[in-house]
């Protein structure tokens with residue numbers, strides 16, 4: 001039987017896919033470019049993706065707080081169970097009421113479930129939407145001096161794989177954070193140290209953030225939900241540590257400094273790729 005990994009080309013999904021493959025387990029990548037293709041916007045295609053699947057890792061895109069997400073998760077989980085899927089592992093967000101509603105939908109699906117509830121990913125800074133600001137040397141966010149316990153997606157993937165492959169994680173909600181609270185100014189300092197380049201944090205208002213996002217070509221339909229999401233979760237509600245990595249794996253979570261050190265080479269390569277060398 002196969003494990004389906006939705007978002008299997010994304011930050012956590014790619015790592016989950018690699019780990020399951022290394023264990024010799026059959027994996028189906030859920031992606032718009034896979035065969036059969038998976039697209040949240042094309043419900044007619046979902047059944048083919050779920051054929052002969054025993055367990056599934058559910059990641060949503062762009063975010064569980066976006067319009068339509070809850071309905072999609074509920075419908076997908078229900079179809080998954082009717083298709084014979086026995087185990088669902090949901091990647092969830094931390095401190096968002098709509099993410100909690102999605103968690104509830106998965107709990108009520110009838111499958112064995114595990115919730116992997118996560119803080120901000122460290123890899124947003126080198127594989128996600130914050131790569132470009134890091135390369136530019138200025139991270140502008142409506143985050144004030146709020147502290148976040150950034151989590152490494154390698155830890156998330158380890159927990160997700162444990163939950164997909166072992167029965168002892170059924171019915172568990174793991175809240176995953178890194179081992180320390182950091183402001184975005186702390187992050188900029190760590191990134192400066194790791195890259196040897198000056199990277200600054202610039203606190204902006206939600207309105208300034210939305211205007212800059214529009215200028216950078218973020219689709220109109222995403223700007224509102226994104227700005228609302230940041231305003232919701234960057235109010236200090238998540239400024240505390242959780243111990244989900246140790247609870248699930250029996251080891252500590254990875255620190256931001258280790259992540260930044262390991263990713264430093266990739267930032268240098270990305271800077272060269274983006275601008276032919278003048279930002280490296």
Ligand SMILES: NC(=O)c1ccc[n+]([C@@H]2O[C@H](COP(=O)([O-])OP(=O)(O)OC[C@H]3O[C@@H](n4cnc5c(N)ncnc54)[C@H](OP(=O)(O)O)[C@@H]3O)[C@@H](O)[C@H]2O)c1
Pocket residue numbers: 006007008009010011012013030031032033038039040041059060061062063064065091092093094118119120121124128
């Ligand atoms: N980023 C964070 O800090 C953070 C923190 C907590 C929770 N989360 C949760 O993590 C999830 C995604 O996170 P991420 O930002 O790191 O993204 P990601 O997993 O890196 O996202 C990209 C993945 O989504 C797939 N995708 C994009 N559009 C799709 C569509 N229309 N239908 C199906 N698949 C699609 C992409 O596949 P293809 O392009 O190959 O189709 C790719 O595999 C969200 O649900 C979010 O709530 C994120």
